[in-house]
Amino acid sequence: MLITTAYSRSRVESAAYLILLWFCFASLNSAWMPDVRPDLQAQQDKITASFYGNKTDYFKILDHNDASVLVGAKDVIYNISLHELREISRLEWHSTDADRELCALKGKHEWDCHNYLRVYARLDDGQVLLCGTNSYKPRCRHYAPADEGGTEAGAQRRGHMHYEITRDVEAQGLCPYSPAHNSTYAFADGQLYSATVADFSGGDPLIYRENLRTEQYDLKQLNQPDFVGAIERNGFVLFFFRELSMEFMNFGKAVYSRVARVCKNDRGGPYTHAKSWTSFLKARLNCSVPGEFPFYFDEIQAISPIVESGSKSLVYAVFTTSVNAIPGSAVCAFNVDDILAAFDGDFKSQKDSQSHWLPVQQENVPKPRPGQCVEDSRMLTSIAVNFIKNHPLMESAVPAEHGRPLLTKVNLHHRLTAIAVDPQIRALNGAFYDVIYTGTDDGKVTKFINIMTTHQNASVERLKTVVISEMQVLPVGMAVREMVISSKTNTLVVVSDSTLVTVPLHHCKLIVDCQGCLSLQDPNCAWDQQTHECKNLAGGEHKFGTKSYLQSMNMTRKAAASLCPRLSASPLPGAETVRLVTMAPPASGIGLDEQKLHYANVGALPGVMPTLSEQEQLASADDYGLNAYIDENKITLASVDPEQVMTNLHDPQRSTARVDEVQAASSWSTLYSVFIVCALMSAFIIGSIVGIKCRYCNHESHDASHRNHFSTPTQFGHKHQNSGKDINLLISSNAYASAQKTPNLDLEKDRSHECKNSTEHLEKELPCKTSTLTKVKRTYI
Template sequence: MSSKSRPSSAAMLINAIPMILLITLSGLTIVAGWMPDVRPDLQTKQDKVLAHFIGNSTDYFKILDHNDEFVLVGAKDVIYNVSLNGLKEIARLEWHSTDADRELCALKGKHEWDCHNYLRVYALRPNGEVLLCGTNSYKPRCRHYTPVEVSSEEAGSAGHAHAMRYEVSRDVEAQGLCPYSPAHNSTYAFADGHLYSATVADFSGGDPLIYRENLRTEQYDLKQLNQPDFVGAIERNGYVLFFFRELSMEVMNFGKAVYSRVARVCKNDRGGPYSHGKSWTSFLKARLNCSVPGEFPFYFDEIQAISPIVESGSKSLIYAVFTTSVNAIPGSAVCAFNVDDILAAFDGEFKSQKDSQSHWLPVEREQVPKPRPGQCVEDSRTLTSIAVNFIKNHPLMEEAVPAVHGRPLLTKVNLHHRLTAIAVHPQVKSLSGAYYDVIYSGTDDGKVTKFINILSTHPNSTVDRLKTVVISEMQVLPLGTPIRELVISTSKNSLVVVSDGSLVSVPLHHCSHIVDCLGCLSLQDPICAWDLQTHECKNLATSQHKFGTKTYLQSLNSTKKAAASQCPHIPEMHPVRRQ
């Protein structure tokens, strides 16, 4: 998620005027390539709030872990365990900076609210030990907590039949593991007992790195990391993937530009030989291409958020939010990437620049050492210095990772808000038996947009088609309040919307908002169907009836006229929506 401030609407409009004229004059080519925003079938000014959990605006809430029953929320001087059943606090663990650390933070010129311990990293080890890291007043530290079972008397007095408390077993410096600032765009993954961090290693934020136990990216090497903003990390098939945006080196000769990247390291990387012992031997990165195709593609270059891997039929997908830069046309998009395409990009050609005045070009095959550098090997310490130096100097791949469908699933042009967060309800089964990934995207203005690709097919199909339907748009948070994260609980049928200082739970679906057949079918939500017996628009997931085409109606990929023909013959009327 981005921590950049948003420019005024007036300034953005002035900057957009030349491009608006260009689009107008360019005619059908651009208009056909990038159609206007798809209007939602349902708009609600303020959705029904199921529950809320309130902190302070300076708490910098961050979801550290979650399942279908609870979320762990990192905040100022505390981590909360919050039940998704009503967003009630189950437990908390407090960890404050010492007075000495807070005083030193203030002496270095930081604001009072910066001089606290914002908890940013959480990991649960197989033995039950908890790793917790915080900013600690710009002096990051990690603690290892050991669980201790409390007595039945203590558990009873605490209101729990069975409870644990945690005792600090170790307290260590966290340089390279945790950010110094709560506002810094950092990320991490915990895999096979190891913490992989993407953050900064200095007070000023000028030393970005990807780090794991004595291994790091090269310090101050702009070819590897150039002012990155990290948005997510995912473990997959022996690799850890990092998603971020950074200043692009390959277009520096033509001016500054930010590109979105995915980087890969091998989990079994043990560093290189001799002087390379603390360097990755497998660090590679590639551009992510989220663009509207055409003779002159329109790029959404700044990645803001990613989903976990979604098993979508035969594909493993990662959905991601992208935006244009702050001084460009205010646009946002959601693109999907196949994990296989991401991994395949790292087997392609390398990209290099002969000298500072040259263009970046593919490295010729005969110039690539053999065996191919950057691969996962049994013991990377046995690699030659030639192979390690090649990867150090050629971390960038020639080919960008293409988006599934070759274009965004959703594009939005809006002077007033941009997309900031994403969550996916995977493989929702419709009345016909087809499966759909239902996608929720949040904005920096408190809205949530829900949409699907209506042409996605049964899991066994390999057909790749795209037609986006925007089901609803909800104003969940007050206007001007950025949504930082989204969390789905299928068991509670709820979407948790996270801001800097609050959690808000709203329904995943809005079937009951519709009170007539045509309105229910026009919603095109795979979870909603019209009940012919009770004459209600019902949520198929929570309905107690055995559903079928004789009892329920659903029309996901039909015109409004075709949908109307399925409904019982009643006088034509406009859909009625309950707000």
């Protein structure tokens, strides 16, 4: 019975503990905040133009300018106008029947056995270099413009690019075998630098130019790399990629991001090293959240071209965590000078397979220093060439600009895949900002900027991330592969495997009030006090330094609201006005469901509605279908500014995901919290009462067994079926009835013994002639 009593008590206590744990986890879940919430969120962005292909086209941007873009696809290269994404002309190149049959015999699918155009370059003599996979047998061609009764532009207007083939060669090492392989290239000084694979199976990665390549099957130089980009700078060609880390092999398997460097004037080494690089070096890219134990984003996914940001030359890159880790993404910027400086540091080596990787002592480095660019690398000594072959890795990693990521996102539904930068956008205050666009693998595009702030109690500048918008550009589940900014058309070209779409670079016209326009903190947007509109300053006429336009950069929301005349005329303490506006449906045929917008920069005041003149003005606004209050859209975001987490909890602009949630957040959250607290308190009170009762009953039962008489009927007693009186059962049917260790099976004898020692009153109430077992049967039958 003691075991039964303890078990029942433990069940009650376990239930109370489970409720407590559930409450704690619910509190932690509600406290988990994304890094930075965007000010604009739409279910579907306005697509100004689109160009569709097949699912297996594997679109790749080969070249672009402000007017057109060249897109490599399956068996064709498209010349597409950026105005309406209209096809201007095309150049077709199909694989031969023999190459397709051979590809099929090697076990490839039908869609693999086509010619996917991956490499494009304009040569100095006016010709064009074009390379394709050619059904897993890469080839390159040189094309010269053909004269067919007119100019090249006239031929393109007739729908085709007319070129003559001047050269057709194999492209092993210049072009990938598969369109899905991560390869890259750079064309510099009339020569093609490629980073791809050199065999059918993809097991021989290399960085190649003319007759020079990295060492074959040398894991110290390249260990299963995925190349993401290449740029040229100061006599060097830089390659960005991720690979399995050799220096981590003794501890497990890890992927690190790298940047490799080769000299453009490298001619190879002497003797047997004539076809080997003498200047190939690589270093790790450090994109991590700083701290005592830094959190690394180790896998680079994409880079931007070199951006001249003031006095610095920056390369912006997208990083992610590994595929089997918590989904996280980050954007880091690297100074080109820091990248080149890393290759002047110490070399890193391993004494043997069981040793740690350590820096090479200076006295062990040959002189002159290996890996430098020299006039004729063929004159180098074999010692220098062998040293650089065995020590390609640098000890120091390339630090990120500002020492931390510019943007971090932790989201279970998507990762960052692409990046584009609109550099040095001038705001009204005269400052310049790099506006960064990032694409995700579920079709979203996030726009953000970075602002340097000064802490109140210190003069140290800190990095502040301002996420301006996050728009659904492609269908959900369709990954963004590349993005291109067209300043002339003021559009962003978003590319997937089978689709090209253009969306506006700015969404200023979607904002309908002054406070929202200023809270957006977009350097392209400003509030026009004369027309009472949020206007785009890019390419338009505006007056810098005058009162015609208002703009808020690096200001709090309350400070931005104080700049607006309407909001500061009659302010209410602790409240902010809001306008509920539904604009007319667009005339372009785009559905309202695609144009519904969530604007999170507002707080709700009951009874505040736009005047009649305001409604007439807003009804004649732009062709965007705007509905700021919808239930279908959800803000999915992720990036956190630790400095503002507590502030954001009380800021409707930062802490709400939908506008309808802003109206119901306080009431439902209060009811939810009260319910949880009440449930928790009730569980503890019930558990305490039951525990006290259990202990009390056990004590009473124990005393009764010693006194040899029946105590007063308790809540555990049972009424006799005939007499209606309460009796205590001597058998242990109830866990709290008795503390007797050994059951007494002689029920008649025990009963008579107790009856003899009982009082006269109890003898009248309970005759001794009737056994306990008989009364139990009468009670339960």
